[in-house]
Each structure stands twice: as C-alpha cells, then as structure tokens.
Amino acid sequence: MTLRFDKLGVVIAVIVAYAAFFASFATFRANRIVPGQARPILEALPPTLGMLLLTIVIVCGIVALLKTPLILRLAASVAALVALTILIGVAGGFLTPAGNTFARIAPASGFWLLIFAFTLLLADVLTRLNLSPWSRVGVLVLAALAIAALLVSGSWDSLSILKEYASRADSFWAEASKHVTLALGSLAGAMIVGIPLGILCHRVEKLRAAVLNVLNIIQTIPSIALFGLLIAPLGWVSVHVPGAAAIGVRGIGTAPAFVALFLYSLLPVVANTVVGLAGVPRAANDAARGMGMTDRQRLFDVEFPLAFPVILTGIRIVLVQNIGLATIAALIGGGGFGVFVFQGVGQTAMDLVLLGALPTVALAFAAAIILDAVIEMTATMRRVGTA
Amino acid sequence: MIEIEGITKRYDETTVVDNVSMVIEPRTIATIVGTSGSGKTTLLRMINRLVEPTSGVIKLDGADNRSLPGYQLRRSIGYAIQGHGLFPHRTVAQNIATVPLLLGWDRDRIKARVDELMTLYQLDPQAYGPRYPHELSGGQQQRVGVARALAAEPNVLLMDEPFGALDPIIRTKAQEDLLAIQKRFGTTIILVTHDMEEAVHLGDKIAVMDAGKLVQYAKPAEILARPASGFVETLVGASERPFRLLSLGHVRDAVEPGGAEGEAIPGDATQRDALAELLWSGRPALPVKGADGRLIGRVTVEGLVKRAARPQ
Ligand SMILES: Nc1ncnc2c1ncn2[C@@H]1O[C@H](COP(=O)(O)OP(=O)(O)OP(=O)(O)O)[C@@H](O)[C@H]1O
Numbered sequence: 001m002t003l004r005f006d007k008l009g010v011v012i013a014v015i016v017a018y019a020a021f022f023a024s025f026a027t028f029r030a031n032r033i034v035p036g037q038a039r040p041i042l043e044a045l046p047p048t049l050g051m052l053l054l055t056i057v058i059v060c061g062i063v064a065l066l067k068t069p070l071i072l073r074l075a076a077s078v079a080a081l082v083a084l085t086i087l088i089g090v091a092g093g094f095l096t097p098a099g100n101t102f103a104r105i106a107p108a109s110g111f112w113l114l115i116f117a118f119t120l121l122l123a124d125v126l127t128r129l130n131l132s133p134w135s136r137v138g139v140l141v142l143a144a145l146a147i148a149a150l151l152v153s154g155s156w157d158s159l160s161i162l163k164e165y166a167s168r169a170d171s172f173w174a175e176a177s178k179h180v181t182l183a184l185g186s187l188a189g190a191m192i193v194g195i196p197l198g199i200l201c202h203r204v205e206k207l208r209a210a211v212l213n214v215l216n217i218i219q220t221i222p223s224i225a226l227f228g229l230l231i232a233p234l235g236w237v238s239v240h241v242p243g244a245a246a247i248g249v250r251g252i253g254t255a256p257a258f259v260a261l262f263l264y265s266l267l268p269v270v271a272n273t274v275v276g277l278a279g280v281p282r283a284a285n286d287a288a289r290g291m292g293m294t295d296r297q298r299l300f301d302v303e304f305p306l307a308f309p310v311i312l313t314g315i316r317i318v319l320v321q322n323i324g325l326a327t328i329a330a331l332i333g334g335g336g337f338g339v340f341v342f343q344g345v346g347q348t349a350m351d352l353v354l355l356g357a358l359p360t361v362a363l364a365f366a367a368a369i370i371l372d373a374v375i376e377m378t379a380t381m382r383r384v385g386t387a
Numbered sequence: 388m389i390e391i392e393g394i395t396k397r398y399d400e401t402t403v404v405d406n407v408s409m410v411i412e413p414r415t416i417a418t419i420v421g422t423s424g425s426g427k428t429t430l431l432r433m434i435n436r437l438v439e440p441t442s443g444v445i446k447l448d449g450a451d452n453r454s455l456p457g458y459q460l461r462r463s464i465g466y467a468i469q470g471h472g473l474f475p476h477r478t479v480a481q482n483i484a485t486v487p488l489l490l491g492w493d494r495d496r497i498k499a500r501v502d503e504l505m506t507l508y509q510l511d512p513q514a515y516g517p518r519y520p521h522e523l524s525g526g527q528q529q530r531v532g533v534a535r536a537l538a539a540e541p542n543v544l545l546m547d548e549p550f551g552a553l554d555p556i557i558r559t560k561a562q563e564d565l566l567a568i569q570k571r572f573g574t575t576i577i578l579v580t581h582d583m584e585e586a587v588h589l590g591d592k593i594a595v596m597d598a599g600k601l602v603q604y605a606k607p608a609e610i611l612a613r614p615a616s617g618f619v620e621t622l623v624g625a626s627e628r629p630f631r632l633l634s635l636g637h638v639r640d641a642v643e644p645g646g647a648e649g650e651a652i653p654g655d656a657t658q659r660d661a662l663a664e665l666l667w668s669g670r671p672a673l674p675v676k677g678a679d680g681r682l683i684g685r686v687t688v689e690g691l692v693k694r695a696a697r698p699q
C-alpha cells in the first residue's frame with residue numbers, strides 16, 4: 001500500500017508537530033502582569049490527560065497528513081478541537097495553586113497553533129463538502145452553542161481571560177452592546193444614505209465620478225486622522241445646534257466614532273449599488289420599459305432586485321470592516337471592545353487585550369459567514385439567465 | 388389601424404429612420420425586413436414611444452400616440468423585444484403576468500390568463516409556471532417572451548425578430564402558432580425580421596427597409612413580382628431557393644377550390660410555370676384542368692407564394 005499525502009495536510013501536520021512537541025501549551029504567571037513560564041502539554045495537564053491529548057493531536061495530525069476520506073477528516077478536526085478546548089480549561093485548574101487568586105494561566109502559542117491547524121482542517125473539509133448556505137449557518141450556530149456551553153459550564157473559569165472577564169463582567173456587556181450598536185448603526189446609516197446616493201449616481205452620470213472620488217478620498221484618511229478632523233465640527237454642532245448635545249453629539253465620544261464609521265461605510269455601499277445597477281441586463285431594463293413600467297416601478301421591481309446581490313456584497317464588506325474598525329472608537333472615548341484592547345495595551349496585560357480582541361474577531365467571522373450565506377441564497381435565486 | 392406619417396429619427400447627424408410613411412390595416416400582419424442596422428427596431432420602437440421620433444406622427448386607431456403618457460401607451464401595446472428580455476428574477480408565470488399586474492387586473496383573472504397562454508404555448512402551467520427563465524430552453528424562453536407580450540390582450544402587437552433564435556422546425560411551429568393566435572384574437576401585428584421567407588410567409592404586407600428608408604411596402608406577391616429597386620431584388624433573390632423548389636412541384640398539388648377566368652393550365656405543369664404565367668399576365672388566379680381536360684379548381688398567386696415560402 002502506498003501512502004499518499006494531502007497537500008494542505010502536510011502543512012497542518014508540520015504545524016501540529018511543532019506545536020505539540022516544541023511550543024508551550026499554557027503559560028503560568030504569578031500575577032497578571034509579570035512575564036510567564038511556558039508549560040508544554042505534558043506539564044500543563046495531569047499525566048494521563050496529557051498523554052491522551054498528545055495522542056489525540058498526533059492521530060488527528062496523521063489523519064490530516066494522509067489522503068483520507070472527508071468524513072474521517074471532519075471527525076478528526078472536530079475531535080481535536082473539542083479535546084483542545086476542554087483540556088485547556090483543565091490545564092487552567094491544574095496549574096493554578098490551590099487558593100491562589102493572583103496566578104494567571106493563559107493558553108500559549110502551542111495551544112493557539114493547534115487550534116489554528118485544526119480549524120484550518122475543519123474549514124478545508126467544510127469547503128470540500130460544498131455545504132448549502134443554510135448548513136453553513138447551521139455549522140456556525142453549532143460552534144457558537146458549543147463555545148457558549150463551555151463558557152456557561154465554567155470549565156474555562158480558571159483561565160486568565162475569564163478572570164479578566166469576571167472582574168469586569170458588567171462593563172464587558174455594556175461595551176459589547178456599544179460595539180455592536182456602533183457597527184450596525186453606522187451600517188444602517190450608510191445604507192439609508194448610500195443606496196439612494198448610489199441610485200442617483202447610476203442615473204446621473206455626471207455625479208458618479210465626483211461622488212465616488214470624494215468617497216475614495218475619505219476611505220484613504222487614516223481613522224485617527226479622521227477622528228481628529230471630526231472633533232472640531234462636531235464640537236461646534238454640540239454647542240450651537242439645540243438638542244445636539246442632549247442626544248450625545250460631542251467632539252469626542254460615540255458621535256465622532258459613529259460619523260467616521262459611517263463615512264468609511266459609504267464607499268462600499270455606494271460603489272456596489274452603482275456597479276449592481278450597471279450590471280442589470282439591458283434587455284431586462286428594456287423589457288420593463290416596453291411593458292409599460294414607470295421609472296419608479298422599473299427601479300423597485302426590476303433594477304433593484306437584480307442589483308441586490310451585489311449591493312449585499314457591499315453591505316457585507318461594510319459590516320465586517322465596521323466590526324473591526326469599531327475597536328478604534330475606544331481611542332476617543334466611543335466605547336466598544338476596543339476599550340479592553342487599549343486598557344490591556346496600557347497595562348501590558350495581554351489577557352485584557354484578548355478579552356477585547358477575541359469577541360471582535362468572532363463577531364466579524366460570524367457576520368461574514370452569515371452574510372455570505374444570504375448573498376449566495378439571493379444570487380442563486382436571481383441567477384442571470386438572459387440570452 | 389396604425390398610421391405612420393413621415394416619421395424620421397436622427398441621432399446627432401445620422402438619420403436612422405428617414406421619412407417613413409405606411410398604414411397597417413387592422414387585424415393584419417405587416418412584416419418589416421431589411422439588413423442589420425437599417426432602422427427596423429428603431430421604427431418599431433417609435434410606435435410604442437420607447438424612442439421619440441425627431442419628426443412625424445404615428446396614429447393608433449386615429450389617435451396620436453402622444454396623447455397618452457408613454458408608460459400607459461406601452462401597457463396597451465404588446466411588445467416582444469429582440470432577444471426575449473425576460474426578467475431573470477421572476478418566474479415564468481410572473482413574467483407573463485407583468486402587464487396585467489400593471490393594469491391592476493385581479494388575481495383570479497391574471498392566473499386564468501397566464502394559464503391560458505401557457506397552455507396555448509404548450510408549456511404546462513404547473514410544471515413551467517414556477518420556473519425561472521434560466522431553467523428554460525432558448526425556444527421556451529422565446530415563447531414565454533411572446534406570451535408575455537400577448538398577456539393583456541393587446542390590439543396591437545410589436546414583435547422584434549421574435550423567432551430569431553429558434554431552430555427551423557420550432558421556428559415553423561412558432562410561426563403557425565402566431566398565425567393561429569392572430570386569427571383568433573384579430574390582433575394587428577408588426578413583426579420585424581431579416582428573413583425574407585418569414586416576411587413572405589407571415590406578412591399580409593411587407594415593408595422593405597434600407598438605410599432608414601422604406602423602399603417598398605406592398606403585398607408579398609407584389610414584392611416578389613415587381614421589386615421596387617435593386618436592393619429589394621437582392622433581398623428577394625436571397626430567398627430564391629424556395630422558388631426553385633416550386634419548379635419541383637406540380638400545379639395539381641397546389642389546387643384550391645373555386646374557378647377563375649381565362650385559359651386553364653394543365654395539372655401536371657410545374658408550380659413555377661403557373662406562377663410565371665400568373666405574374667406575367669397580371670391575373671390573381673388561373674383555372675386548372677386535369678389530365679382528362681376537366682377543370683379541377685384554380686391556383687392563386689397568394690397560394691403559390693405561400694407555398695414557396697413554406698414548401699409542404
Ligand atoms: N440610441 C442610439 N444612438 C445612436 N445610434 C443608434 C441608437 N439606436 C440605434 N442607433 C443606430 O441606428 C441604426 C439602426 O438601428 P436599429 O436597431 O433600428 O437597426 P435594426 O434594423 O433593428 O438592426 P438589426 O437587424 O441588427 O436589429 C444603427 O446604425 C444603430 O447603430
């Protein structure tokens with residue numbers, strides 16, 4: 001029997017081998033800011049569990065390395081991920097000296113590399129399975145439920161990130177809701193303004209180049225600079241426009257963050273609206289006029305539905321971009337997960353940085369998967385079929 | 388009745404349709420032939436005002452077509468556009484229902500009409516109604532395009548190369564269907580084609596266009612017998628093959644009931660001879676005698692021309 005290697009599997013196996021034998025699984029620190037000591041798998045876990053994890057990781061690595069059936073690869077990736085996520089919690093409990101509330105146990109590079117490698121394997125399997133949009137959302141929901149279960153069960157409570165979380169649970173959820181509000185609110189604003197603006201640009205050719213150029217320039221302004229530029233005008237509005245201060249418009253805080261995100265969002269929304277409308281088959285437009293539709297009916301019944309998948313792609317770009325960018329809002333007191341990131345950077349507390357960064361990445365990831373699924377569903381329904 | 392009076396369309400300096408006048412009688416089919424770019428589509432689209440003429444007037448049943456807003460005018464005129472122009476995001480049934488929906492018909496009436504048209508075009512409403520256009524064959528798409536144009540029972544139907552993409556067999560079928568529908572509903576039809584055979588077969592009258600000008604507008608027999616210009620002759624010549632086919636058929640196979648004036652032609656003469664005799668003598672019909680010398684009916688110019696266009 002000849003052994004055949006899987007191309008991506010080779011990469012995964014190399015990462016797994018390095019992470020399992022040469023990198024550390026967890027870090028032990030006496031308190032939250034001192035440098036840590038690395039602990040490889042066998043030292044981070046009770047001996048039997050350590051051996052078990054090593055075995056699982058190696059077997060799954062071999063499954064990835066060889067050309068194996070998809071279903072086996074799926075099982076291997078899921079088994080490895082489940083083992084890793086459960087056992088990192090066990091390592092937390094095992095490494096924390098009894099009664100010590102200052103010690104911090106954090107996942108270390110080896111753990112992250114293993115998670116990365118097996119997520120890569122899982123993603124590859126899911127891609128090859130060619131899942132329908134609904135099933136992809138289903139997989140996402142399953143993953144979210146699994147993570148939620150681990151969080152609620154308390155099996156991760158001994159890990160440093162959750163210790164950081166425990167000491168600021170209230171502000172975590174407040175910042176989370178600010179983050180989501182900022183990202184979604186600015187997106188909603190961009191849609192309300194951008195889609196009509198895109199339609200206008202589509203209809204009035206002279207306007208198109210000008211508007212897109214201005215939006216392009218805005219896109220290139222670094223976010224910090226944009227905040228700076230907004231402080232003066234918003235401060236002025238706050239003082240001079242009655243009621244503005246009452247709804248929270250100030251030179252710093254949520255208002256400039258919202259405006260900046262909104263401005264960044266406009267270009268993808270407007271540009272994709274223009275591109276989408278331009279891509280509507282001429283014959284469909286012609287038929288719409290020939291059948292006696294008014295301009296408005298043609299816009300809403302023909303052009304807009306046909307351009308919708310492309311516009312949705314713009315919205316996807318904006319949502320993922322905004323979830324990431326909203327982190328910066330914390331710099332000017334706008335709140336969001338960025339608060340933890342910047343506090344953590346200030347205190348050189350890596351765990352606190354992760355408390356802000358991980359939820360942001362997870363949100364962006366989930367948004368991308370969900371919107372991709374929606375786009376695919378609308379696009380297959382409206383596949384262009386004109387001769 | 389459609390009266391086109393001195394219609395001209397200019398884009399910048401180029402004249403695309405040049406002072407065209409013609410009258411299309413009610414319940415007849417006028418076919419427009421001409422080479423690519425001769426202005427056929429433009430002329431057609433000025434009737435429902437998708438294109439506004441530079442000068443001239445078009446009247447529908449005596450009323451200027453500018454007396455209604457464009458979109459209302461277009462709802463009353465069936466239009467099958469070049470290609471088929473189906474809405475890719477709407478099902479076959481929704482596509483056909485477009486104009487009735489715009490006219491505010493109630494749901495039952497729309498459904499009944501859609502089913503009727505689909506049945507007429509041999510598309511099972513249950514099976515094909517919910518499909519999207521990209522799930523149909525080219526021929527089916529084109530039939531849906533024509534059904535959509537017919538949906539609101541228009542008195543006037545404009546068709547721009549409706550059978551262009553069809554293979555010869557389906558095309559013949561589609562033409563027969565159109566003739567049957569036209570008879571049944573008494574629709575006035577203007578049909579653009581670049582195929583002289585199709586023009587002869589379908590048209591009560593044929594309009595020949597060349598470089599924006601209407602060079603001849605007459606009955607098929609007239610066009611074939613007396614082409615008004617070298618250009619028309621070339622167009623006719625291009626479709627000479629069927630006329631050669633006439634020389635393979637015998638007169639007795641083309642006999643119609645009825646009598647005619649003049650000397651009878653023997654039944655075993657070729658159809659081509661009979662047509663030549665008719666055109667040369669300028670008579671509309673000839674009596675035909677059998678081998679025993681008794682009259683067995685007559686042949687007509689119309690009948691022979693139709694046969695030429697569509698050998699049986
Ligand atoms: N909107 C327009 N602007 C400028 N020129 C035009 C426009 N529409 C049509 N033309 C020109 O008018 C001429 C006639 O076009 P038209 O579409 O009427 O031709 P046609 O006889 O239908 O040709 P075909 O058989 O290829 O469909 C062409 O030369 C075309 O380039």
Ligand SMILES: [Mg+2]
Pocket residue numbers: 427428429469547
């Ligand atoms: Mg044309």
